[in-house]
Amino acid sequence: MDKLKGMTALITGATRGIGRGIMEAFAREGAELFLVARGAALEDAVKHCRDLGLKADGLAGDVGDPAFAKTAVDKCVEVFGKLDILVNNAGITRDSLLVRMKEADFDEVIRVNLKGAYSFMQSAAIVMMKKRYGRIINVTSVVGQTGNAGQANYAASKAGVVGMTMTAARELASRNVTVNAIAPGFITTDMTGGLQDKVKEKLLESIPMGRFGSVEDVAGAAVYLASGDAGYVTGQVISVNGGMAMGV
Template identity: 50%
Template structure:
């Protein structure tokens, strides 16, 4: 168990990639704390993890609200004493072409996907610097590397995460805190379930490995980056995309 007794916060951890990350961290011995805006899904996920014999708890938090994030992080430290790992995974989409995109669609996506990462990272940075250890893992997207028609807001938020991660990595490195980003490609989740078989087939043609990814493909990398096996890796963006983007 490479993460035995580590305290890990995962935002948006109740379903999809986030849920797979929670399960993978828990299997490696981490105590998982889920921040999620959906109370029912949050409770279900915590219950499932506990039923499987893992340590887990949840906080109903909208990561776009700085005061709520700070309150929840303070609660985790009060209850568990420390925070070793933060996985910024919470994200939303409001897809449409730029010409049709409403200002509120832009604002909503940037608020959760980018400002949420800022809020959570800022809240854990002081305690991590004080303990002179910690790992921050930000879930970006290949769309942040290559762009995508109909996703100007999402792509901008995910590209922003990459620049943010590099800056945080430089600021916190001297205190033993590492920060990296992961850029998933097309992963089979509820978000991609809405795509037609035809679109999925077209996507697969763009992927050298010829298949969509699984949430576990991302979760396995999170475990590695969170562990001491990755102790000399910081400020990096690693794509988990079957070879779709090579740079």
């Protein structure tokens, strides 16, 4: 408890799934929360945090729009006076085999998953560098490390996030801003809910722990990276995958 007390965290895609799990875990650790997501669900999420007695605010919009990223970071700083932790979690899939993949689906996944993370990191880094303090956490995927049939666009976006994480870690380390990534394996959320049972069974065979992960499994890693415990950890990718892809 209270590992993040007094810290201001901006979380993208905070209304459901992994982002919501991270929001709940950060709330339990006493963080002030600035939430970003698409649509009306955002207001409910902000209200939920306020009902827990926390300072919370948010902004609805499209993370793939660089102007929105700047506006969201500016609003966070306006409301809380600072930004200590950025979690780039919002992400989408538009799956199909490479030979059938539509250019628009390739572009959209790169725009949201990779460009979105870039835009938020850029705006947040400017604020954090001035303060000589910051924690940036990017949610990538095991798929960015191993590839996955039907996900050329998604795998490219997530591998791109890893390269960008390590680059930013090198650029920001001297200003006491750490930049790390979390690579979840298969986590039970709406994103994976649509998988066919046959596909799920096959996936389970590839997971040494024999189960899909929970959003709490991922949130625990996010709390660690955001907390003082990880002060000397930067440029790393923490895999939370039940042993699915060891040694990558």
